[in-house]
Amino acid sequence: MDEKRRAGGAPEVPEGAREEAPEARPKGTRRRGAALIRAIHAAAFEETAERGLEGATMEGIARRAGTAKTSLYRRWNSPEDIVLEALHAAYPMEEPAPAADDLRGDLVRALQLMRDSFGSRPKYAQALMAVLAASWARPDLHERLYREVFDPRGERFTKNALLHYADKGVLDRERVTDVVADIGEAMVFKYMLDAMELPDDAYLAEIVDQAILPAVGIDPRTLP
Amino acid sequence: MDEKRRAGGAPEVPEGAREEAPEARPKGTRRRGAALIRAIHAAAFEETAERGLEGATMEGIARRAGTAKTSLYRRWNSPEDIVLEALHAAYPMEEPAPAADDLRGDLVRALQLMRDSFGSRPKYAQALMAVLAASWARPDLHERLYREVFDPRGERFTKNALLHYADKGVLDRERVTDVVADIGEAMVFKYMLDAMELPDDAYLAEIVDQAILPAVGIDPRTLP
DNA sequence: GGTTTTAGCTACGGAACCGTATCCAACAGC
DNA sequence: GCTGTTGGATACGGTTCCGTAGCTAAAACC
Numbered sequence: 001m002d003e004k005r006r007a008g009g010a011p012e013v014p015e016g017a018r019e020e021a022p023e024a025r026p027k028g029t030r031r032r033g034a035a036l037i038r039a040i041h042a043a044a045f046e047e048t049a050e051r052g053l054e055g056a057t058m059e060g061i062a063r064r065a066g067t068a069k070t071s072l073y074r075r076w077n078s079p080e081d082i083v084l085e086a087l088h089a090a091y092p093m094e095e096p097a098p099a100a101d102d103l104r105g106d107l108v109r110a111l112q113l114m115r116d117s118f119g120s121r122p123k124y125a126q127a128l129m130a131v132l133a134a135s136w137a138r139p140d141l142h143e144r145l146y147r148e149v150f151d152p153r154g155e156r157f158t159k160n161a162l163l164h165y166a167d168k169g170v171l172d173r174e175r176v177t178d179v180v181a182d183i184g185e186a187m188v189f190k191y192m193l194d195a196m197e198l199p200d201d202a203y204l205a206e207i208v209d210q211a212i213l214p215a216v217g218i219d220p221r222t223l224p
Numbered sequence: 225m226d227e228k229r230r231a232g233g234a235p236e237v238p239e240g241a242r243e244e245a246p247e248a249r250p251k252g253t254r255r256r257g258a259a260l261i262r263a264i265h266a267a268a269f270e271e272t273a274e275r276g277l278e279g280a281t282m283e284g285i286a287r288r289a290g291t292a293k294t295s296l297y298r299r300w301n302s303p304e305d306i307v308l309e310a311l312h313a314a315y316p317m318e319e320p321a322p323a324a325d326d327l328r329g330d331l332v333r334a335l336q337l338m339r340d341s342f343g344s345r346p347k348y349a350q351a352l353m354a355v356l357a358a359s360w361a362r363p364d365l366h367e368r369l370y371r372e373v374f375d376p377r378g379e380r381f382t383k384n385a386l387l388h389y390a391d392k393g394v395l396d397r398e399r400v401t402d403v404v405a406d407i408g409e410a411m412v413f414k415y416m417l418d419a420m421e422l423p424d425d426a427y428l429a430e431i432v433d434q435a436i437l438p439a440v441g442i443d444p445r446t447l448p
Numbered sequence: 449g450g451t452t453t454t455a456g457c458t459a460c461g462g463a464a465c466c467g468t469a470t471c472c473a474a475c476a477g478c
Numbered sequence: 479g480c481t482g483t484t485g486g487a488t489a490c491g492g493t494t495c496c497g498t499a500g501c502t503a504a505a506a507c508c
Binding site: 049050051052053054055123125126129130132133134135136137139142175177179180182183185186187189190191192193196203206207210211214215217 | 350401
Binding site: 257292295 | 454
């Protein structure tokens, strides 16, 4: 067993949990509207990433955003509300299937889009992970997450590409099942969990060549 | 309050995160040793599942286990310590590759083993999910999780089966890459996240037929 | 039986959050 | 410049959790 984390009642800051310095800005000035909200969203990501969805507090978010608790309660009722709104605002735009005649390239690009969306904003991926985990034990939250965040944007990064080329006759439409359409996302996700970092382009290409293309009946070695 | 519209027999928990009733037992009696520890582990799963790793508290675990906070501090220093120990104790035993001459069946069984391990103990999957999510933002915890929980048991449910049949010449050894060895676990995991439930046997079979077998160059329709 | 461990109970001061109220000041629009 | 709006600061009582202490009593040992 480990040593005691602290001795006595010392208010010492536990290692690793230190908060970022509040958004510094010239004293006697104020943000409002969109600029303020952006700062609060970023703070909500930080707070959720470091303390989990259930550990996040209004006071913590306010501190990180360099604003007052009262300013948060003016708009939201809970950390959860803020985080979900922040996730929604940050969720990547859907890029309509690039019509190039390059199945393999389009699949890789679809996975790149997914990966880059995780890296687009600091702490975005960690915050999303925290919410996903929490939602697994909370049907209400799960429903909200998929309705307010995922659904409105379309989802399915690789599925569009696969269907596009199925329509063109490049591959068999019957093979684009739900299972197959999920392979790419599932693999990227698992990689992130194991490695604690975003996959590089080479790894994405491996996913496409070794998992997705074989699943739709195409040997990548026969491709141009 | 809502009407009671209880159809089935499941002891449905009304939303609101009510805690389970403390382990009832005859008054004036005490558990000790292993029996007590088992109850505390179960309580730690509940607490972590419902409130997240960062939201779990010693008081909450003590309440659920029907024991005293002081009894927890006697052995552990934090909820995290308890949960990690509980996960370690509950992690499924590795089943050596069943030597039957049935690749497809062995793969399905490997995934069943993985799935059943998640359902083996109440709240086990949710607790593990919570810890995984938290660990993604905390290198120390990630290291601990993999060292104290995953590594000691071996991991890789499908990889063993694939390697076994590669050695027998049933499939090409070159195709059993890290990516391919991860497909099964990744797909089960993604399914759980999306559906909030464990996959049934039919879905596991789909994963094997539509994703894993094609990836190792085998058309399931050609199998016995 | 008597003795040693180990659980359970109560209580404590300190800390962090909660959600709200109050008041003042910076901002935007005119 | 004047004015209504929106942020920021402070304070509050109430709750939960922290980690420790002191004590009693059940369980296990011999």
